[in-house]
Amino acid sequence: MIVDPEKVAGLIAEIAEEEILTRFGALAEGDIDTKSGPNDFVTAADHAAEARLKKALCGLYPAADFIGEESAAANPSLTARLDTEDRAFWIVDPLDGTRNFVHGREEFGTIVALIEKGEIRQGWIYAIPDKGCAIGSKGDGATWRGEALSHPAPKQTGLAGYRGVGSLQGPWKEDWLPRFRENFESEPARCSAYAYINLARGIRDFSVYSRVYPWDHAAGVLIVREIGGKAAYLSDGAPYRPRVTVGTPLLVSGHQDLWDFIRTETGLS
Numbered sequence: 001m002i003v004d005p006e007k008v009a010g011l012i013a014e015i016a017e018e019e020i021l022t023r024f025g026a027l028a029e030g031d032i033d034t035k036s037g038p039n040d041f042v043t044a045a046d047h048a049a050e051a052r053l054k055k056a057l058c059g060l061y062p063a064a065d066f067i068g069e070e071s072a073a074a075n076p077s078l079t080a081r082l083d084t085e086d087r088a089f090w091i092v093d094p095l096d097g098t099r100n101f102v103h104g105r106e107e108f109g110t111i112v113a114l115i116e117k118g119e120i121r122q123g124w125i126y127a128i129p130d131k132g133c134a135i136g137s138k139g140d141g142a143t144w145r146g147e148a149l150s151h152p153a154p155k156q157t158g159l160a161g162y163r164g165v166g167s168l169q170g171p172w173k174e175d176w177l178p179r180f181r182e183n184f185e186s187e188p189a190r191c192s193a194y195a196y197i198n199l200a201r202g203i204r205d206f207s208v209y210s211r212v213y214p215w216d217h218a219a220g221v222l223i224v225r226e227i228g229g230k231a232a233y234l235s236d237g238a239p240y241r242p243r244v245t246v247g248t249p250l251l252v253s254g255h256q257d258l259w260d261f262i263r264t265e266t267g268l269s
Helices: 005-023 044-060 069-074 076-083 098-102 168-184 194-202 215-228 255-266
Strands: 032-034 041-042 065-068 088-096 109-116 119-127 132-137 141-144 160-164 185-188 206-212 230-233 246-254
Touching: 005 044, 005 076, 005 119, 005 160, 041 044, 041 098, 044 065, 044 109, 065 069, 065 168, 065 215, 069 076, 069 088, 076 119, 076 132, 076 255, 088 168, 088 194, 098 215, 109 132, 109 194, 109 215, 119 141, 119 194, 119 215, 132 215, 141 194, 141 215, 168 185, 168 246, 194 206, 194 215, 194 246, 206 255, 215 230, 230 255, 246 255
Parallel strands: 065 088, 160 185, 160 206
Antiparallel strands: 032 041, 088 109, 109 119, 119 132, 132 141, 206 246, 230 246
């Protein structure tokens, strides 16, 4: 089932405006908590937006189950259901970039993906401060603010991207990461929503991640694929699937040839 992408985008924007932007710069002490560590924030905005998104999205497609970042944090076994490939799922990050949000940095968004039978069918990334939405539908291309996104021109010089590699261990950390940092310019990936939008728009060339959650990546991977990009694991080149993986780097690039170039230049055949 394909839902109306503009209707979903409108719902996301409305909920972001009412539940997230109204709290930006106005969080009380009791509105902020942490999850896995002192810098892994969750706020009243995360919880309120997720609850409203669940009601709205499941109202559009009642047969689809719902997995939100905060509901999965409370019950990690929810993500195991993604292996049930005869099901449909809404995968939602209600407030991506919560740390930015807490610290007053205007780089945070809402990410929504629709998964059917193990495939990413549709994806939405809403850049909340900029009030712009990237939308992808499998086989139908991708848009930013309603304008079609085009296939980026390939390049092998002047490359710049994002990195989120704090979970690398063993040879990936000791051998591969130094080669990567020596060969490629990158900045910390503080917000998946903006990272994927900038990849799709050609503002950045690649992203590499070592801790991969479906609510951060499923929608963005679809959008990048729809403009001719590639998202695959560096260990064996296997394409990204909406699952939880930790430790094996996921490389995403706006051009398939660039993906191969980065892998080769960091010592992988």
